Amino acid sequence: MKLVDYFRVPGISSRSFKVWQRNKDVFMKDIKLNFLPPFLEPILYLIALGFGLGKFVESIDGIPYARFIAPALIAVSVMYASFFECSYSSYVRMYYQKTFDAIIATPLTIEDVIAGELLWGATRSVINATVMIPVIALFGLIDMKYSLLIILFALLGGLLFAAIGMCFTALTPNIMSLNYPVLLFITPMFLFSGTFFPLSALPLPIQYFAIAFLPLTHIVNVIRSLSFGILEFSLLFDIAWVLFVSVILLILSINLMKKKLIV
Amino acid sequence: MAKDLQKSFKDLTAVNSINFSIDEGEMFGFLGPNGAGKTTIMRMIQCVSPVTAGKLEVMGMDVNTQQREIKSFMGVVPQENNLDGDFTVYENLLVYSRYFDIPREEAEKRIEELLDFVHLQEKRDVMTESLSGGMKRRLVLARALINRPRLLILDEPTVGLDPQARHLIWEKLRGLKKQGVTIVLTSHYLDEVEKLCDRLVVMDYGRILVEGSPAGVIEEFIGSDIVEAENNPKLLECLEKKEASYEVIGDIVHIYADNARELSEYLLMECSLSKISARPATLEDVFLKLTGRRLRE
Ligand SMILES: Nc1ncnc2c1ncn2[C@@H]1O[C@H](COP(=O)(O)OP(=O)(O)OP(=O)(O)O)[C@@H](O)[C@H]1O
Ligand SMILES: [Mg+2]
Numbered sequence: 001m002k003l004v005d006y007f008r009v010p011g012i013s014s015r016s017f018k019v020w021q022r023n024k025d026v027f028m029k030d031i032k033l034n035f036l037p038p039f040l041e042p043i044l045y046l047i048a049l050g051f052g053l054g055k056f057v058e059s060i061d062g063i064p065y066a067r068f069i070a071p072a073l074i075a076v077s078v079m080y081a082s083f084f085e086c087s088y089s090s091y092v093r094m095y096y097q098k099t100f101d102a103i104i105a106t107p108l109t110i111e112d113v114i115a116g117e118l119l120w121g122a123t124r125s126v127i128n129a130t131v132m133i134p135v136i137a138l139f140g141l142i143d144m145k146y147s148l149l150i151i152l153f154a155l156l157g158g159l160l161f162a163a164i165g166m167c168f169t170a171l172t173p174n175i176m177s178l179n180y181p182v183l184l185f186i187t188p189m190f191l192f193s194g195t196f197f198p199l200s201a202l203p204l205p206i207q208y209f210a211i212a213f214l215p216l217t218h219i220v221n222v223i224r225s226l227s228f229g230i231l232e233f234s235l236l237f238d239i240a241w242v243l244f245v246s247v248i249l250l251i252l253s254i255n256l257m258k259k260k261l262i263v
Numbered sequence: 264m265a266k267d268l269q270k271s272f273k274d275l276t277a278v279n280s281i282n283f284s285i286d287e288g289e290m291f292g293f294l295g296p297n298g299a300g301k302t303t304i305m306r307m308i309q310c311v312s313p314v315t316a317g318k319l320e321v322m323g324m325d326v327n328t329q330q331r332e333i334k335s336f337m338g339v340v341p342q343e344n345n346l347d348g349d350f351t352v353y354e355n356l357l358v359y360s361r362y363f364d365i366p367r368e369e370a371e372k373r374i375e376e377l378l379d380f381v382h383l384q385e386k387r388d389v390m391t392e393s394l395s396g397g398m399k400r401r402l403v404l405a406r407a408l409i410n411r412p413r414l415l416i417l418d419e420p421t422v423g424l425d426p427q428a429r430h431l432i433w434e435k436l437r438g439l440k441k442q443g444v445t446i447v448l449t450s451h452y453l454d455e456v457e458k459l460c461d462r463l464v465v466m467d468y469g470r471i472l473v474e475g476s477p478a479g480v481i482e483e484f485i486g487s488d489i490v491e492a493e494n495n496p497k498l499l500e501c502l503e504k505k506e507a508s509y510e511v512i513g514d515i516v517h518i519y520a521d522n523a524r525e526l527s528e529y530l531l532m533e534c535s536l537s538k539i540s541a542r543p544a545t546l547e548d549v550f551l552k553l554t555g556r557r558l559r560e
Binding site: 021022025026029097101102103104105106109262263 | 272309311312313330331334335337339341343344345346347348349350354358359361362363364410
């Protein structure tokens with residue numbers, strides 16, 4: 001395959017929805033267990049970091065610490081939900097359960113299957129954001145005015161991290177090696193994307209690096225602004241960045257998976 | 264159906280320029296030792312593995328361009344089970360029916376019939392991991408029938424089944440054939456192929472060695488019967504003299520014959536043998552003769 005072929009737009013049909021539906025059905029089987037993390041995690045983080053650590057941190061740019069990190073928790077959850085769904089979980093379905101093999105013997109193509117997986121990964125992000133917003137609102141740490149926009153943006157962010165996860169699934173030689181991107185990419189992002197302290201605390205080159213290469217930076221930016229009830233022009237830059245990178249990586253991830261699975 | 268079909272993996276040619284044609288409503292078998300290329304051919308017919316060179320048409324449609332149409336008319340039992348481990352038996356069939364756009368009500372009706380057919384009604388709400396190997400195989404077969412296929416691809420369908428289940432599946436396959444379903448199968452159970460298939464090919468190293476009906480192939484390569492005798496030099500000398508066709512396998516000699524009675528009498532009289540036995544030749548004899556007795560790595 002030539003390099004340009006990796007960026008050719010794949011043919012996807014509405015049948016991808018059947019794959020989405022399959023994953024949703026599995027999710028619904030354990031719905032209580034699946035809803036627990038997005039419900040419980042913000043509570044734990046807010047108590048420990050927001051109110052515990054927050055006692056020692058005065059305020060950031062005039063914002064109480066708990067209020068500062070609350071939107072970052074949503075952003076991080078958006079990242080984790082779709083990244084892990086499309087990396088470890090997709091890998092298990094692909095390699096151990098041979099689910100993809102079974103599905104491509106039907107009128108669905110591999111492109112449909114991967115598109116369905118990506119869409120489902122993004123859906124997990126949306127679910128998490130949707131559950132977390134009211135929980136955080138209970139603490140009075142979010143302006144609900146733009147919460148629908150946050151949920152919509154969680155879909156876009158979810159697609160981005162789904163695509164990132166799927167690229168690693170396609171490239172990894174085995175499931176253990178998926179630990180590398182988690183350790184070298186996801187975890188640093190969790191810490192250095194303006195999540196728990198503002199980006200401006202870091203040296204300038206690192207700030208630029210974060211803005212250029214760490215997708216979470218942009219997700220945090222947008223969700224934080226929206227949850228403060230601020231809708232400003234500069235958000236368009238973040239949204240454009242996420243949109244552009246998402247489209248490229250979604251296409252790339254489908255083509256990489258096709259190359260891996262169709263021999 | 265296939266013309267100069269070829270398939271290569273990097274530096275390995277798994278299927279080397281083969282030609283075959285399967286008629287509608289026929290039961291067609293692919294035989295060959297491990298690694299001969301049978302599964303590779305099945306996967307190309309299923310449109311899940313691209314053709315390297317040559318032409319392959321299924322039901323008059325090209326596997327490169329009309330994959331969705333072909334797959335919607337086809338049922339597949341793959342060599343390796345790939346049931347959906349996240350679901351129960353019933354859910355497996357239901358979820359699979361959705362991939363074919365079968366309406367829910369119709370699907371439910373078909374699932375009941377199929378569960379009856381493969382005798383898995385009692386296990387309908389069991390997760391697939393807790394099925395026995397044979398039950399899994401039966402469920403895979405049921406799943407392959409959910410879209411009422413016109414073409415059925417079976418890659419070693421009866422592997423791991425008990426004799427009862429195998430007979431049950433044979434019976435059902437004959438029934439499907441009567442309804443006009445075309446069936447393509449691979450199997451290492453040669454008695455099964457001999458009983459079921461109208462025509463077959465024996466292949467090795469990606470090439471087709473012979474093609475024909477089971478009886479025709481046996482007749483052509485072995486004759487109708489085989490006489491087994493204990494190996495001793497005197498016997499071989501005697502056989503040479505008669506210009507008989509034979510094969511030495513360890514301390515047994517297989518002598519191929521068209522008329523076993525005549526040959527046996529000759530051997531008993533002229534070669535002063537005491538212990539011989541005659542039996543009808545089988546497909547297994549052909550298979551071993553053509554592909555050798557050595558194990559494949
Ligand atoms: N994905 C693959 N990549 C590389 N080589 C492969 C691949 N699949 C099959 N092969 C090779 O192609 C050859 C034919 O394999 P195939 O699975 O078609 O054999 P088979 O006739 O089905 O054997 P068996 O009776 O053991 O099932 C083998 O040498 C195998 O190693
Ligand atoms: Mg095989």
